[in-house]
Amino acid sequence: MTLIESKKVTKVYKLGMTTVHALRGVSSQIEKGDFIVIVGPSGSGKSTLMHILGALDKPSEGEVLIDGKKISKLDEWELAMIRRKKIGFIFQTFNLIPTLNALENVLIPTEPLDGEQEDYRERGENLLDLVGLKERMHHKPSELSGGERQRVAIARALINDPEIVFADEPTGNLDSLTGDKIINLMLNLNKEEKKTFVIVTHNQDLLKIASKKFIMKDGELSKIDRNHRVRKFTEKRTK
Amino acid sequence: MIKLSYSNLFRRKTRTIISLLAIVIGVMVIIVMVSLADGQFRDLQNAVSQVQGIRVLQKGAAGPLFSEIDMSFEQKLESVQGVKKAIGTIFQIAQTVDGEPVQFGTATVRIIGSDYSKGSFETAAGVGGEIIQGRSLKATDSGVVVVGEDFMDIYNKFLNNKVKVNGETFRIVGVYKTGSALLNSSVLMTLNDSRDVLNFSKNKTGQFSVEVDDPSQEKKIAELINLRFKNDLEATPASGFSQDFAIILDGFRLLVVAVAGISAIVAGIGIVNTMLMSVLERFKEIGSLKAGGWTNENVMKMVLFESIILGIFGGLIGIILGVGLSLYISFLSGLKVFISEILLIQVFLFSVSIGLFAGLYPAYMASKMDPVEALRVE
Numbered sequence: 001m002t003l004i005e006s007k008k009v010t011k012v013y014k015l016g017m018t019t020v021h022a023l024r025g026v027s028s029q030i031e032k033g034d035f036i037v038i039v040g041p042s043g044s045g046k047s048t049l050m051h052i053l054g055a056l057d058k059p060s061e062g063e064v065l066i067d068g069k070k071i072s073k074l075d076e077w078e079l080a081m082i083r084r085k086k087i088g089f090i091f092q093t094f095n096l097i098p099t100l101n102a103l104e105n106v107l108i109p110t111e112p113l114d115g116e117q118e119d120y121r122e123r124g125e126n127l128l129d130l131v132g133l134k135e136r137m138h139h140k141p142s143e144l145s146g147g148e149r150q151r152v153a154i155a156r157a158l159i160n161d162p163e164i165v166f167a168d169e170p171t172g173n174l175d176s177l178t179g180d181k182i183i184n185l186m187l188n189l190n191k192e193e194k195k196t197f198v199i200v201t202h203n204q205d206l207l208k209i210a211s212k213k214f215i216m217k218d219g220e221l222s223k224i225d226r227n228h229r230v231r232k233f234t235e236k237r238t239k
Numbered sequence: 240m241i242k243l244s245y246s247n248l249f250r251r252k253t254r255t256i257i258s259l260l261a262i263v264i265g266v267m268v269i270i271v272m273v274s275l276a277d278g279q280f281r282d283l284q285n286a287v288s289q290v291q292g293i294r295v296l297q298k299g300a301a302g303p304l305f306s307e308i309d310m311s312f313e314q315k316l317e318s319v320q321g322v323k324k325a326i327g328t329i330f331q332i333a334q335t336v337d338g339e340p341v342q343f344g345t346a347t348v349r350i351i352g353s354d355y356s357k358g359s360f361e362t363a364a365g366v367g368g369e370i371i372q373g374r375s376l377k378a379t380d381s382g383v384v385v386v387g388e389d390f391m392d393i394y395n396k397f398l399n400n401k402v403k404v405n406g407e408t409f410r411i412v413g414v415y416k417t418g419s420a421l422l423n424s425s426v427l428m429t430l431n432d433s434r435d436v437l438n439f440s441k442n443k444t445g446q447f448s449v450e451v452d453d454p455s456q457e458k459k460i461a462e463l464i465n466l467r468f469k470n471d472l473e474a475t476p477a478s479g480f481s482q483d484f485a486i487i488l489d490g491f492r493l494l495v496v497a498v499a500g501i502s503a504i505v506a507g508i509g510i511v512n513t514m515l516m517s518v519l520e521r522f523k524e525i526g527s528l529k530a531g532g533w534t535n536e537n538v539m540k541m542v543l544f545e546s547i548i549l550g551i552f553g554g555l556i557g558i559i560l561g562v563g564l565s566l567y568i569s570f571l572s573g574l575k576v577f578i579s580e581i582l583l584i585q586v587f588l589f590s591v592s593i594g595l596f597a598g599l600y601p602a603y604m605a606s607k608m609d610p611v612e613a614l615r616v617e
C-alpha cells in the first residue's frame with residue numbers, strides 16, 4: 001500500500017540573483033512497512049525532500065500525494081492535520097523542550113488535542129518503556145544523555161500513532177555506538193510495530209539494513225541497486 | 240496547553256520578572272492613588288454630611304479661602320424668607336504655629352473664626368463634632384481658642400497651654416473631635432479674634448453660614464439667595480459641598496487614568512519585547528511543534544496564554560503589594576484609605592488585558608514562523 005508518493009517534485013529557492021535547485025524532479029513511493037534509507041552529501045536536498053514528503057513544505061513543481069490526496073491543494077491547517085495524524089518527525093538536534101521532563105516532551109504533540117489526558121499519558125509511558133526509558137520518564141532533557149534524548153524524540157514522534165516516521169540525520173549528534181542503538185530501536189519499531197521509517201543520513205553503513213536504498217545527489221534521487229550505484233557514490237566521496 | 244505556557248515563562252526567570260515588574264508597579268501605583276483618593280473622599284463626605292445649612296460666599300470666589308463679604312449682608316440674608324440666621328465665619332489656613340511654618344498636607348491647620356453669639360459649636364465650627372476637653376467658645380471670648388485633638392498631638396499641647404497662631408498668642412480652653420481626620424487639626428476662635436489674626440477689617444467676614452427654619456427647604460432658599468444677591472453672593476446648600484470634593488476627585492481620577500495609560504504602555508512594551516525575544520529564541524522549537532502537528536492557531540494560543548499569564552500574575556502581585564502599600568501609607572500618615580472590590584476587579588482586568596493585547600503581535604509572529612526554515616540545521 002502506497003502511503004506517500006512524489007511525482008517529479010522540484011524545489012527552487014531564490015536568493016536574490018541566484019536560484020538554488022534543491023530538488024530537480026524527484027519521483028518516489030513510500031510503501032507501508034518500508035524502512036527507507038536515503039544517503040547523500042550535505043546540501044544535496046535530503047532535508048528538503050523529507051520536509052516535502054512529510055507535508056511540512058510544498059513543492060515548487062510536481063505533486064505529492066499522501067494517502068492519494070494532493071497536498072498542493074491543502075491549506076496550512078490541513079497540512080498540520082495530516083502531520084498530526086499520519087506523520088512523525090525525528091531530528092538531528094532532538095528539539096526537546098528543556099523545561100519539560102521526558103514524558104511531558106513525549107506528550108507535546110497531544111497538547112492541542114481534546115480528549116482524555118490520562119489516555120495519552122498512559123500511551124506516553126508505554127512508548128517511553130518501548131524505547132527503554134521507563135526509569136527516566138521524569139528526567140529533564142538536561143539530565144539525559146544524547147542517546148536518551150533521541151529516544152525521547154522517537155517516542156514523541158510516535159505519540160500520535162503515525163503511519164510513517166521521518167528521521168533527519170537521527171544519529172548525527174551521537175557517537176557511533178549510541179547511534180547504532182538508536183538505529184536498532186527504529187528497526188525494531190519497524191519490525192514489531194509495523195511503523196514505516198524514512199531515514200536520511202550521511203552514514204552509508206545504514207544502507208545495509210534498509211529495505212529500500214536511495215542516494216540523493218544535487219537534488220536528484222536515485223535508487224541504489226547494491227552493486228552498481230553504491231560504488232559510484234563511494235567513488236565520488238573518495239575522489 | 241496552559242501548563243505548557245506557564246512552564247515556558249520560567250525559562251528566563253529574570254526576563255519574566257522584569258516584565259512582571261512593569262505591570263506590578265503600574266497596578267500598585269493605581270491602587271495606592273485610587274484607594275487614598277477614595278479614602279479622602281469618603282472621609283470628607285462623612286464630615287460634610289454632618290453639616291447642615293447653606294454656605295454663602297462672595298460672588299466669584301474660588302472657595303472659602305478667597306471669600307470676603309461685607310457684614311451688612313448679615314441682616315439682608317436674615318431678611319430672606321425661611322432663613323433663621325446668618326452666621327459670619329472666616330475660614331483660612333494658618334501660616335505659622337508657635338513660629339513654625341505650617342506644612343500643607345494632612346496636618347494643615349485651619350483657622351475657623353465664627354460668630355458665637357449666634358451659633359452652637361457644631362455649626363460655628365462648620366465641621367460638626369464634640370468638645371472632649373474644656374469648654375466651647377462664647378461670643379464674649381477673646382484671646383482663647385478651641386482646637387482639634389490632632390492639633391494637640393502634633394503641637395504637643397495640653398489644656399490651658401498657650402499657642403501662637405500667625406504670631407498672635409492664644410490660650411487653649413477646649414478640645415474638639417470630629418469624625419474626619421482631615422478636620423481634626425483646626426483652630427476655632429471668635430470672629431473678632433480671627434479678624435485680627437487674618438487682617439480682616441471689623442465690617443467684613445469671609446463667608447456666612449446660613450441656617451434655615453426647615454432643612455428640607457435648603458435648596459430652594461439657596462436659589463432664592465442667589466437670585467436676590469446675584470451680583471454679590473453665591474449660596475450653596477450643604478448637600479452641594481460634597482460636590483466640590485467630587486469635582487476635585489474627578490480631576491484626580493483623570494490623573495489616575497493618565498498613570499494607568501502610561502503604565503499600560505510601559506508594561507505593554509515590556510511584554511511585547513519579552514514575548515518577541517522568547518518567541519525568536521524558540522524558533523527551532525516552534526518549528527518542531529509544527530512538525531509534530533501543531534497548527535498556527537495552536538502556536539498562537541500558546542504564546543497568548545504566556546502573555547495573559549504574565550498579566551494575571553502581574554495583576555495579582557500588584558494588587559497584593561498595592562493594597563499592602565496603601566494600608567501602610569494609611570498607617571504611617573493617618574490618612575484613611577478605601578479599597579473597593581470594584582477597584583481591585585478593574586485593576587485585575589486591566590492588567591490581564593495588557594497581557595492579552597501585548598501578546599497578540601508576538602503570538603502572530605510565532606504562528607507565522609516557517610517550520611522548514613526553523614528546522615534547517617545551521
Ligand SMILES: Nc1ncnc2c1ncn2[C@@H]1O[C@H](COP(=O)(O)OP(=O)(O)O)[C@@H](O)[C@H]1O
Nearest residue numbers: 013015020022041042043044045046047048049
Ligand atoms: N530556505 C532556503 N533558502 C535557500 N536555500 C535553501 C533553503 N533551504 C535549503 N536550501 C538549499 O537547498 C539545498 C538543499 O538543502 P538541504 O535539503 O538542507 O540539503 P541536505 O539536507 O541534503 O543537506 C542546499 O543547497 C541548501 O543551501
Ligand SMILES: [Mg+2]
Nearest residue numbers: 046047048168
Ligand atoms: Mg539536511
